[in-house]
Amino acid sequence: MDERDREIERLRRRVAGLEKTVQIVTRFSGRAERDMLDLFETISETVPVPLLISTESGEQLFHNRQALEIFGFSQADGSAEFKRRNAATVYENPEDRRRLLALLDARGEARGLSARMKKADGSVFPAALHSRRLIYQGRPCLLTVIHDLSELKREEQRRLNLERQIRQTQKMEAIGTLAGGIAHDFNNILAVIFGKLDLAMRSLPEKAPARRHLNDALSAAQRAKSMVGRLLDFCRLREMAPVAFPVAAIAREVGGMIRCLTSSRVRVNVRIEAPDALIMGDPTQIHQILMNLCANADYVLRQRGGAIDIILRTAHMPPADGNAVDPPPNLPPGDYARLTVADNGPGIDPDLLDRIFDPFFTTKGPGEGTGMGLSVVHGIVAGHGGAMTVESAPGQGAAFHCYFPLAATSEPADP
Amino acid sequence: MKIEGDGYCVEHENEEIAIRGKLSLMLEDYAPIETLLEWAVAEADGRLTLDIRNLEYLNSSGIKLLCVNLILEAADAPGLALTIRCSNRFTWQRETVPTFQDLMTDMVIAFE
Structure with missing residues (x-):
């Protein structure tokens, strides 16, 4: 070779x-x-976060199980349907996807971009998006991770509500202390005024012209006494001899009275879900509470018409269902009677919610209200060992919930 | 002779080439290592050992490098005995290194 x-x-x-x-x-x-x-x-199906891979034009190339779940598609047969959708359609506002693409162009990644995403049934949830560009199956794509913020937002709202209620409670305590001191001192001054007016009356002849002036002064002093009385109600300083009584009877009675007093355009419904609920306290004051709340509801419905609901049910604290009506934050655990007066009027301006229980705060016109109604209601409820909450939103009516500790009931309290 | 890079080291000394770390360069970036391997084969005096017991990862361009620039070169060198020392710890070595035998039937592949 x-x-x-x-x-x-x-x-x-x-x-x-x-x-x-x-x-x-x-x-x-x-x-x-x-x-x-x-x-x-393995990673994409194991990490507990929804992720999507799509082309810039929106063609979906990959989604994991968690993405199907968060967008409300069935695991069994929703995958193909979801994949057929253009990625832009999962945004409530397609502009959000354009913002995401612009951010990727500018910074190379998106971290925590806020967007509102749309589910299969059309409902919407808040989300934070994290995204980067990558090559997938040989094509330039974007990988997007979606964090559902619904629960976070709900928790945040609950926390804010709780903080607001605690602030409100503290404010009412402070106002109560201040008003109580003033009312007490003012009462002493009034006692002197009444005594001196009486002495002056006695010392004047029957026909003396000055008697008319003294009578006017006496009427003004009576009005002042009445106002001091309401302040004392608010401050829970009036003495009360508590008795056990059924709340249902008072609710029915007030319902009947309000029906007679309101115009025909306002319907009054009484719903008693806890007929045997007994509470300890002063029935007259509970009567006063219901009359005040119903009078307010009637005031907002007088022109437009509507419905006033008086509802009595039981409630357990803390409630088992966290999504139920926001419970008062400062009630000890136990069973309560919950007396609600609700209307379907214009609702309360959110900016005013923190002030509606303040003494002398009113939205009524001059001569139409003293601003003491809700303050007195608040004071009476607190004086009965209970608490109050308000549910309202503009255009959606208002509901005042008064919680009283149950003395006894034959019905188990609702969770 | 020694080449060090990001996460890897290739060293030739006393008729032994040792590669350590993780080696996943682009094809064109293997040029200096190609030269080192070919030089090691050319300089070898009857025997040469490749020690990859601490080579955790090697990409496909690296596999091509070992096949073409070391084993095929060694197969062409008359009377050169090539040994590869491997580790059972790494799956890629267990699955791939035995297939190198097709390139040089008298090569020794030793797993530890």
Whole structure:
């Protein structure tokens, strides 16, 4: 074998070796590719976050199980339907996706971009989006991770409500202390005024012209006494001899009275769900509470018409269902009678909600209200060991819930 | 002779080439290592050992590098005995290194 033959033989061996190398590398690459895909699928199905991979034009190439779940598609047969949708359609406002793309262009990634996402049934949820560009299946794409903020927002709202209620309670306590001191001192001054007016009356002849002036002064002093009385009600300083009584009877009685007093355009409904609920306290004051709340409801419905609901039911603290009506934050655990007066009027301006129980705060016109009605209601409820909450939103009416500790009931309290 | 990069090290000393770490360069970036391997084969005096017991990862371009620039070169070198020392700890070595035998039937592959 000469040099040329040896070179040909060497080249033949090299070509055969290269062919085998191609096979080795191809097998290796195939395994590596399979391993990477397995890794990607395992990670994407294991991490508890929804993720989508889509092209810039919105064609969906990949979504994980969590994405199906968050967008309300069934795991069994919703995958194909979801994949057919353009990625832009999962945004309530398609502009949000354009903002995401602009952010990716500008910064190369998006972190915590706020957007509102749309579910299969059309409902919407708040989300924070995290996104980056990548190459998937040989195409330039974006990977987007969606964090559902619904629960976070609900918790935040609950926390804010609780803080607001605690602030309100503290404010009412402070106002109560202040008003109580003033009322007490004012009462002493009034006692002197009444005494001196009486003495002055006695010392004047029957026909003396000055008697008319003294009578006017006496009337003004009577009005002042009445106002002091309401302040004392608010401050819970009036003495009360508590008795156990059924709240249902008072609710029915007030319902009947309000029906007679309101115009025909206002319906009054009384719903008693806890007919045997007994509470300890002063029935007259509970009567006063219901009359005040119903009078307010009637005031807002007088022109437009509507309905006033008086509802009595029981409630357990803390409530088992966290989504139920926001419970008062400062009530000890136990069973309560919940007396509600609700109307379907214009609702209360959210900016005013924190002030409606303040003494002398009123939205009524001059001469139409003293601003003491809700303050007195608040004071009476607190004086009975209970608490109050208000539910209202503009255009959706208002509901005042008064909670009183149950003395006894034959009905188990609702959770 | 030693080449070090981000997360890897290739060293040739006393007829032994040791590769450590994770090696996943782009094809064109393997040029200096290609030169090192070919030089090691050319300089070898009857035997050469490749020690990859601490090579955790090697990409497909790296596999091609070992096949073409070391094993096929060694197969062409008359009378050169090549040994590869591998580790059972790494799946890629268990699955792929035995297939190198097709390129050089008298090569020794030793797993530890």
